Amino acid sequence: xxxxxxxxxxxxxxxxxxxxxxxxxxxxxxxxxxxxxxxxxxxxxxxxxxxxxxxxxxxxxxxxxxxxxxxxxxxxx
Amino acid sequence: xxxxxxxxxxxxxxxxxxxxxxxxxxxxxxxxxxxxxxxxxxxxxxxxxxxxxxxxxxxxxxxxxxxxxxxxxxxxxxxxxxxxxxxxxxxxxxxxxxxxxxxxxxxxxxxxxxxxxxxxxxxxxxxxxxxxxxxxxxxxxxxxxxxxx
Numbered sequence: 701x702x703x704x705x706x707x708x709x710x711x712x713x714x715x716x717x718x719x720x721x722x723x724x725x726x727x728x729x730x731x732x733x734x735x736x737x738x739x740x741x742x743x744x745x746x747x748x749x750x751x752x753x754x755x756x757x758x759x760x761x762x763x764x765x766x767x768x769x770x771x772x773x774x775x776x777x
Numbered sequence: 778x779x780x781x782x783x784x785x786x787x788x789x790x791x792x793x794x795x796x797x798x799x800x801x802x803x804x805x806x807x808x809x810x811x812x813x814x815x816x817x818x819x820x821x822x823x824x825x826x827x828x829x830x831x832x833x834x835x836x837x838x839x840x841x842x843x844x845x846x847x848x849x850x851x852x853x854x855x856x857x858x859x860x861x862x863x864x865x866x867x868x869x870x871x872x873x874x875x876x877x878x879x880x881x882x883x884x885x886x887x888x889x890x891x892x893x894x895x896x897x898x899x900x901x902x903x904x905x906x907x908x909x910x911x912x913x914x915x916x917x918x919x920x921x922x923x924x925x926x
Contacts (some may be wrong), residue, residue, distance in 0.1 A: 707824055707896030708907035753828045760889075769826060773907045776854065776895030777810060777866055777886060 701765070703735075707772040712741035721762060729759040731768065746773050778851040779834040781825060783926050786853055788867045799849050799871035806878040807869035808886055815860035815903045821865065823856045826894040830854075833893040845881040847872040852885060853897065884921050890914040 713735075725734045728749045729765040736743040749756050750769040762768075778795075788809040799805055812821050843868035849871040859865050866889070889895075890910060897908040899903045 704826075706826055706894065707898075711907075724800065750826070750829060753832075755829065769829075771826065771829075771894055772896065772907075773909060774891065774894055775897045775910045776893045777890040777914075 701762070702767045706769065707718065707774075709741060709747070709770050709772050713739045713770070725762070727759045727761050728756055728762045728768070731762060743772055744772075747771065778853070779831060779838060780853045781827065781856045782828060782853055783857050786855060786864050786867055788823060788864050791851070791867045792869060793871045795849070795851050795871070802848060802871035802872070802878075802915075803873045804875040804878040805869060805871045806875070806882045807867065808882050809864050810866040810886075812859050812861050812863050812865050818861055818899055819902070820861075820900040821859045822898040822900070822905075823854075823859060823865070824896040825843055829894045836890070837888045840888070841870065841881040841885050844884065845870070845872065845877040847877050847881040850881060852889065854889070854893075856895070863885065873898045887914075887917040887921060891918040 701719055701721050703719060705713045713757060722730065725731050728751060732742055732749065748771040750771060751760055751765045752767055755771070788807070792807050795807070796805055812818065834852050839854060841847060841850045847870045847888050851869045853866045853867045867883045868882050870878045872878040872881065891914050899908055
């Protein structure tokens with residue numbers, strides 16, 4: 701599964717990662733917790749998760765998903 | 778029109794194009810945001826999620842058009858490296874009357890400060906750091922939540 705990181709998470713984690721997600725990690729929040737053991741910046745609840753270009757408002761299954769993006773609070777304009 | 782611009786933008790040229798396309802309008806309002814040349818900032822770097830940023834701009838554009846009954850809205854935002862004194866964002870709205878055009882631009886700017894996946898990194902002589910949306914930006918965006926035009 702391809703993971704992409706934006707804003708300050710590029711420095712805290714990476715630009716992109718390709719990971720093999722273990723079977724017990726079934727949804728987006730479990731993925732956050734699993735990755736958060738190594739990358740605690742992802743545990744911040746202000747970091748939103750997008751699954752295949754859709755921003756999640758609730759945990760969603762990773763089944764069938766190919767890309768997960770981690771989005772810290774934005775600062776445009 | 779919605780655009781993410783990797784190269785420098787020219788607000789005067791964008792306004793001229795917008796004006797040509799806004800036939801029948803009685804009012805055109807535009808806003809240009811410029812990277813402030815103060816505080817020793819050498820560069821802003823705009824990170825973005827292309828698909829989600831364009832989708833967010835489209836949502837802002839259609840919300841502005843519906844809410845304020847404006848005919849045309851354009852949003853052009855720089856991505857990548859932007860220098861002090863350079864334009865970073867251009868927003869324009871065309872409407873029958875001026876109030877709607879002013880409100881649509883004001884609304885679009887407030888929304889895009891807090892609701893578009895863009896991230897600013899500022900470089901000064903002492904290094905780079907990522908910028909958070911200011912509390913005032915969220916207060917500005919919240920002004921429109923209870924607004925029903």
